Amino acid sequence: MNLYILVQFSLGALLSQVTAREIDYCYTSDQDPYLLMGTKTAYQFVQGRSRFPPVSNCSPIQIWILSRHGTRYPGKKSIAPLLTLSRLRDQIIYNHENRGNGRLCNNDFQALKNWYPYPSLNETFANELTRQGEQDMRLLARRLQSEFPDILRADPQINNYQIYKFRSSNTSRTRKSMEAFMDGLFNSRNAVPKEYTPSNDSLLHADKNCPEWDKSYDTDHVNDESDKFILGTEYQNLIQNVSSRLGFSHNINNESIGLMYDMCRYEKAWEINRLSIWCSIFNKQELKILEYLEDLNHFYYTGPGREINKKLGCPLVKDMFEHFRNLESGHDENEPKGIFYFSHTVTLQNFMAALDIDKDSTPLLASNYHSVTRRHYRTSMHGAFGTNIVAVFYRCSDVHSPNKVMFYINEIPLLMDGCKVGLCDWEFLKERFGRTAEECNLNFCFNPNDASVFNTYGFAYIFIIIHAILRSLFYL
Secondary structure (H helix, E strand, O other), rough: HHHHHHHHHHHHHHHHHHHHHHOOOEEEEOOOOOOOOOOOOOOHHHOOOOOOOOOOOEEEEEEEEEEEEEOOOOOOOHHHHHOHHHHHHHHHHHHHHHHOOOOOOOHHHHHOOOOOOOOOOOOOHHHOOHHHHHHHHHHHHHHHHOOOOOOOOOOOOHHHHEEEEEEEEHHHHHHHHHHHHHHHOEEEEEOOOOOOOOOOOOOHHHHHHHHHHHHHHHHHHHHHHHHHHHHOHHHHHHHHHHHHHHOOOOOOOOHHHHHHHHHHHHHHHHOOOOHHHHHHHHHHHHHHHHHHHHHHHHHHHHHOOOOHHHHHHHHHHHHHHHHHHHHHHHHHHHHOOOEEEEEHHHHHHHHHHHHHOOOOOOOOOOOOOOOOOOOOOOOHHHHHOEEEEEEEEEEOOOOOOOEEEEEEEEEEOOOOOOOOOOOEEEHHHHHHHHHHHHHHOHHHHHHOOOOHHHHHHHHHHHHHHHHHHHHHHHHO
16 A cells, blocks of 8 residues: 555656646746847846946046937837737637647736737837837936036036037937937936938938948848758747747747747837736747847848948948047037937947947857857847947046047946957057048948949059059050
């Protein structure tokens, strides 16, 4: 009898372990969920938490900022597909309740049953800034003002237009981000006249005004590596595991995976203190795989994976250098104390590529997912909603190097080669990037055989031409 009881107890324990293993993850009870969601990561999850380190024996003279807009709603083309998740949700419920399939834990399953689309998920709010996005910009401005009170302080007695320059791309979400930032800085959205730009802006929206860049998307095979990754073992296992977890006897398509992931990260960015139940569909490793897929795409689409992206980012490098050169020459009276630009992911990624920020020793490939887990290039860290790059020009008591520039990304000092924890000698920056600024033009956008080609290969062409002339003269 005792042996029988022992056997029954052992079998029961074994079955309970099997059942427990079937539910491989419970999102609603996870105290440390994975929050890095590529370009749709909430700013609060990647921003710096510490005060800016003091720069000894130096005074800030000017602050130059390039910021992505805050959290937004999806675009028009994305809204209708996202709303189809209601039907997919119903099928998942049916799989669990009627077919006895699926491995969502009970809390996650109940939360999914209670889910409904956000009321603002409609075309009226397409691409508009969310309330969270406005708050992100407002609080960012206040933190920067507390760090640089001497140069970020509006004076109602003088013309602030001469002291501060505000400019955004020609979209609602960037304009509203700019206004929220200004409100946080000066408690007014009208403290400084705002410089709205036309749609053919080559500074903050160069990608929208460069036909050659559009054309290069196909000719450069931008999606090759991400397409290979989707067909690879890691991603195919993800599809199989997610399909089984949701109770499907067949693999769901990649479009459904993408929609669930997008809803997960949108909802988490819209309300950072609430759970998005669509994140429960994926375990932590799967979220990292989806993050890498977007990194692969942006590495070539907007980042350092293509030379044309660096060329498209040079106008902002040129703009920053022109302001800093004026300060170097002592023309402080002609320079604003703050320059604030509000733009988009592509613009920031192009700018960072031009400055070799996030440059890895090896390119991102479909085949090296496991070997680049410590990669510099991560859209979650430097491409999230509200991502900002801050460059502060300092005048110092150092006789040999009186001018310095401090770089921050998302309020964290940028570790740039040749600089000390983000603090760079201005002479070093001129030596490293001065040519990028001086030779910058976008002629290649309209005539790829014109100036941009000459700038890259000009001396080689001159040598060939001279050599040909000499040969012809010799044989005459």
